[in-house]
Amino acid sequence: MSATTTAATDGDDPLARERAHLAASRSALRAMREDVQSLDIKDVTANWVNAAVLQSQIEDRIKALADLSHTPLFFGRLDYLPTTQDGRRFYIGRRHVHDAEGDPMVIDWRAPVSQPFYRASRKDPQDVGLRRRFGYTAGDLTAYEDEHLTDPSEAEQTSKLLQAEIERPRVGPMRDIVATIQPEQDEIVRSGLSGTVCVQGGPGTGKTAVGLHRVAYLLYAHRERLARTGTLVIGPNRSFLHYIEQVLPALGELEVKQSTVDDLVAHVDVRGEDTAAAAVVKGDARMAEVLRRAVRSHVTIPTEPVVVVRGSRRWRVPAYQLEEIVRELLDRDIRYGAARDALPQRIAHTVLVLMEQSGEAPDDRVQDSVARNAAVKAAVRAIWPxxxxxxxxxRLLSDAEFLAEHAEGLLSAGEQATILFAKPPRSVKSAKWSAADAVLIDEATDLVRRTQSLGHVVLDEAQDLSPMQYRAVGRRCSTGSATVLGDLAQGTTPWATASWTEALSHLGKPEAAVEELTAGFRVPREVIAYASRLLPHMSPGLAAVSSVRETPGSLDVRSVLDDLDGAVVAACAESLRHEGSIGLIAADARVPALASALASAGLPYLSPGEETTPESRLTLVPASLAKGLEYDYVVLDEPSSIVAAEPDLRTGLRRLYVALTRAVSGLTVLHARPLPSELSWP
Known part of the structure; x- marks a missing residue:
């Protein structure tokens, strides 16, 4: 690394040359965009449908070539040794840019030639002589920093530009980390499409960003395949999805869909809410077998023959043959709807055999005609409705006898009683379905007809899903792969997973590789160390995050003797003197009082999911919605209230752990009641 970061001066020729290359690259990108805009498709499409598809593709390409003034076009440079790439120089950026002759001016960060920017080191320079990082201010190139990877006289140093980029204040939605991806993160990002990867990562380790950048990489490396099969990002709530929604577009990827698990299974309107005990039972994997039995119970073993009349002939399929057909379909355990569709063809085939035995020569048209025969259709309705x-x-949740019949040996009498409706609804529409009920309906729907599978699914905050929710997500990638992101220490639902082995089994991906990120880049060392005091009490055996950032003064714990609301408002006002976003996190029940206090003090605030701006940077966050979000400065209200709001101590401590680790630059904790004893030093 060069001794110092080189800053901008008028006489600095290297920096002037880099600025000239930036200006030329921007001009080239503008020319690429104008070339696409000038395309005339009137004479190259056969019909209006093709024209509409092509026009949509052109519009997407134009959007992908947008030059965002606040986003650096390139952030790094690689100078290869003469032994590789003929000693060429490559500028690394968010997208490929070429000049009028087609020669590259900026290389996409996902290209193989860009990989050493993230992984090369003095121990393994990967044939790179020099790696240069660039610093920007408001889109202007203002500094650069060099590493001579093959120079033994140059000492290893921490990149100041890299650290500055990581610590840069954030206003608005989540940013990409394409300029700061670390080697262990890059290995996950560039892992292949065919395999599923599970990333266990504590707060600040960048697991969410890694998952999103892996999507961008896979779309680059397997674009044609994923264009056919689709890609989906699943988050815990809409606020979280809104927070991350700009990351992939900033990387030029516009077609990735986002959803919550509740959105995936929205077969009915959710208007009810389960008790924790009922939700745990409904989310248990045993419910899958209960549902399978209930669906298959609609099949009736035939006891009467089917007689098909064709012209003057009558063809009789005896009951024992019908039973053999039905049992064979049941034994195959194919989906209920697929078996029902196959049944008339099986019966018709049996009739065709009888015809052939009598000397006739029927063909496929005759079989189709027999399958549509009124007697066959009536038999199918009776046997396989x-x-x-x-x-x-x-019916399962309303009829105790029906539930008992199909839950025998699976659910205890007490568990069955827990999930029954207190007052059975009259119809599907009138029922007050819960979120867990919707997942059960999704499971039953898949038992009837196959759920469409996508090419790749990213599942974030996965530790909070129930086994049945994992199954619902797994159905969406049964023929594809997945990226599973989470932190077992942040599991705050009563059904939170105990291990990734168990979770991946429910997802249908037991062979997935589990990678652990333990180096923290976002949360200051003082803050993560304070929060990690909770780990032995809520997730014993789980490794604490080791933050690479030491920020003296980043943690401030204050005891308030009176007027806690006033002290919280004052702390928010104090935090607003700093640059960046502010999050006021409190127990859900405390939010109305704090909202009133902020309003009385004239401090405007946002709700989670609303985009921060330079004029409005304070967000009031219920603790239940804090997961996955981050703020430059966090004011945390009354930790004991956050713990007490949960049904048990472990869940309460995990909720507090989440709240404590949302800060990137500074955390102020205010309490009028004693702090939870678990925050004391061991």
Whole structure:
């Protein structure tokens, strides 16, 4: 590393040359965009449908080539040794840019030639002689920093530009980390499409960003395949999805869809809420077998023959043959709807065999005609009637005898009683379905007809899903792969997973590789050390995050003797003197009082999911929605209230752990009641 970061001066020729390359690259990108805008498709499409598809593709390409003034076009440079790449020089950026002759001016960060920017080191320079990082201010190139990877006289140093980029204040949604990806993160980002990867990462380790950048990489490396099969990012709530929604577009990827688990299974309107005990039972993997039994119970073993009349001939399929057909379909354990569709063809095939034995020569058209015969259709309705998944679940949760029959040996009598409706609804529409009920209906729906699978799914905050929710997500990537992101220490639901082995089994990806990120880049060392005092009490055995950032004064714990609300408002006003975003995190029940106090003090505030601006940087965050979010400065109200709001101590401590680790630059904790004893030194 060069001794110092080189800053901008008028006489600094190297920096002037880099600025000239930046200006030329921007001009080239503008020319690429104008070339696409000038395309005339009137004479190259056969019909209006093709024209509409092509025009949509052109518009997406134009958006992808946008030059965002606040986003650096390139952030690094690699000078290869003569032994590789003929000693060429490459500028590394968010997207590929070429000049009028097609020669590259900026290389996409995902290209193989860009990989050493993230992984090369003095121990393994990967044929790179020099790695240069660039510093920007408001989009202007203002500094650069060099590492001579093959120079033994140059000492290893921490990159000041890299650290400055990591610590840069944030206003607005989550940013990409493409300029600061670390080697262990890059290995996960560039892992192949065919395998599923599970990333265990504590607060500040960048697991969410790693997952999103992996999507961008996979779309680059397997664009044609994923264009056909689709890609989906699943987050814990809409506020979180809004927070991360600009990361992929900033990397030029515009087609990735986002969803919550609740959105995926929205077969019915969710208007009810379960008790914790009921939700745990409904989310248990045993419910999958209960539902399978309930759906299959609609099949009736035939006891009467089917007689098909064709012209003057009558063809009789005896009951024992019908039973053999039905049992064979049941034994195959294919989906209920697929088996129901196959049944008339199986019966028709049996009739065709009888015809052939009598000397006739029927063909496929005759089989199709027999399958549509009124007698066959009536038999199918009686043997294998159509099933409405929501009605099956409604009956299970309303009819104690029906539930007991299909839950025998799976659920205890007490568990069955826990999930029954207190007052059975009259219909599917009138039922007050809960979120867990919707997942059951999704499972039943898949038992009837196959759920469409995508090419790749990213599941974030995965530790909070129930086994049945994992199954719902797994159905969406049954023929594809997944990136699973989470932190077992941040599991705050009563059904939170105990291990990734168990979770991945429910997801249908037991072979997935589990990677652990333990180096923290976001949360200051003092803050993460304070929060980590809770780990032995809530997640014993889980490794604490080791932060690379030491920020003296980043933690301030204050005891308040009176007027806690006033002290919290004052702390928020104090934090607003700093640059960046501010999060006021409190127990959900405390939010109305704090909202009133902020309003009385004339401090405007946002709700989670609303975009911060330079004029409005304070967000009032219920503790239940804090997961996955981050702020430059956090004011944390009454930790004991956050713990007490949860149904048990472990969940309460995990909720507090989440709240304590949302700060990037500074954390102020205010309390009028004694702090939880678990925050004391061991």
């Amino acid at each position: 159509p099933v409405d998944p929501a009605k099956v679940v409604l």
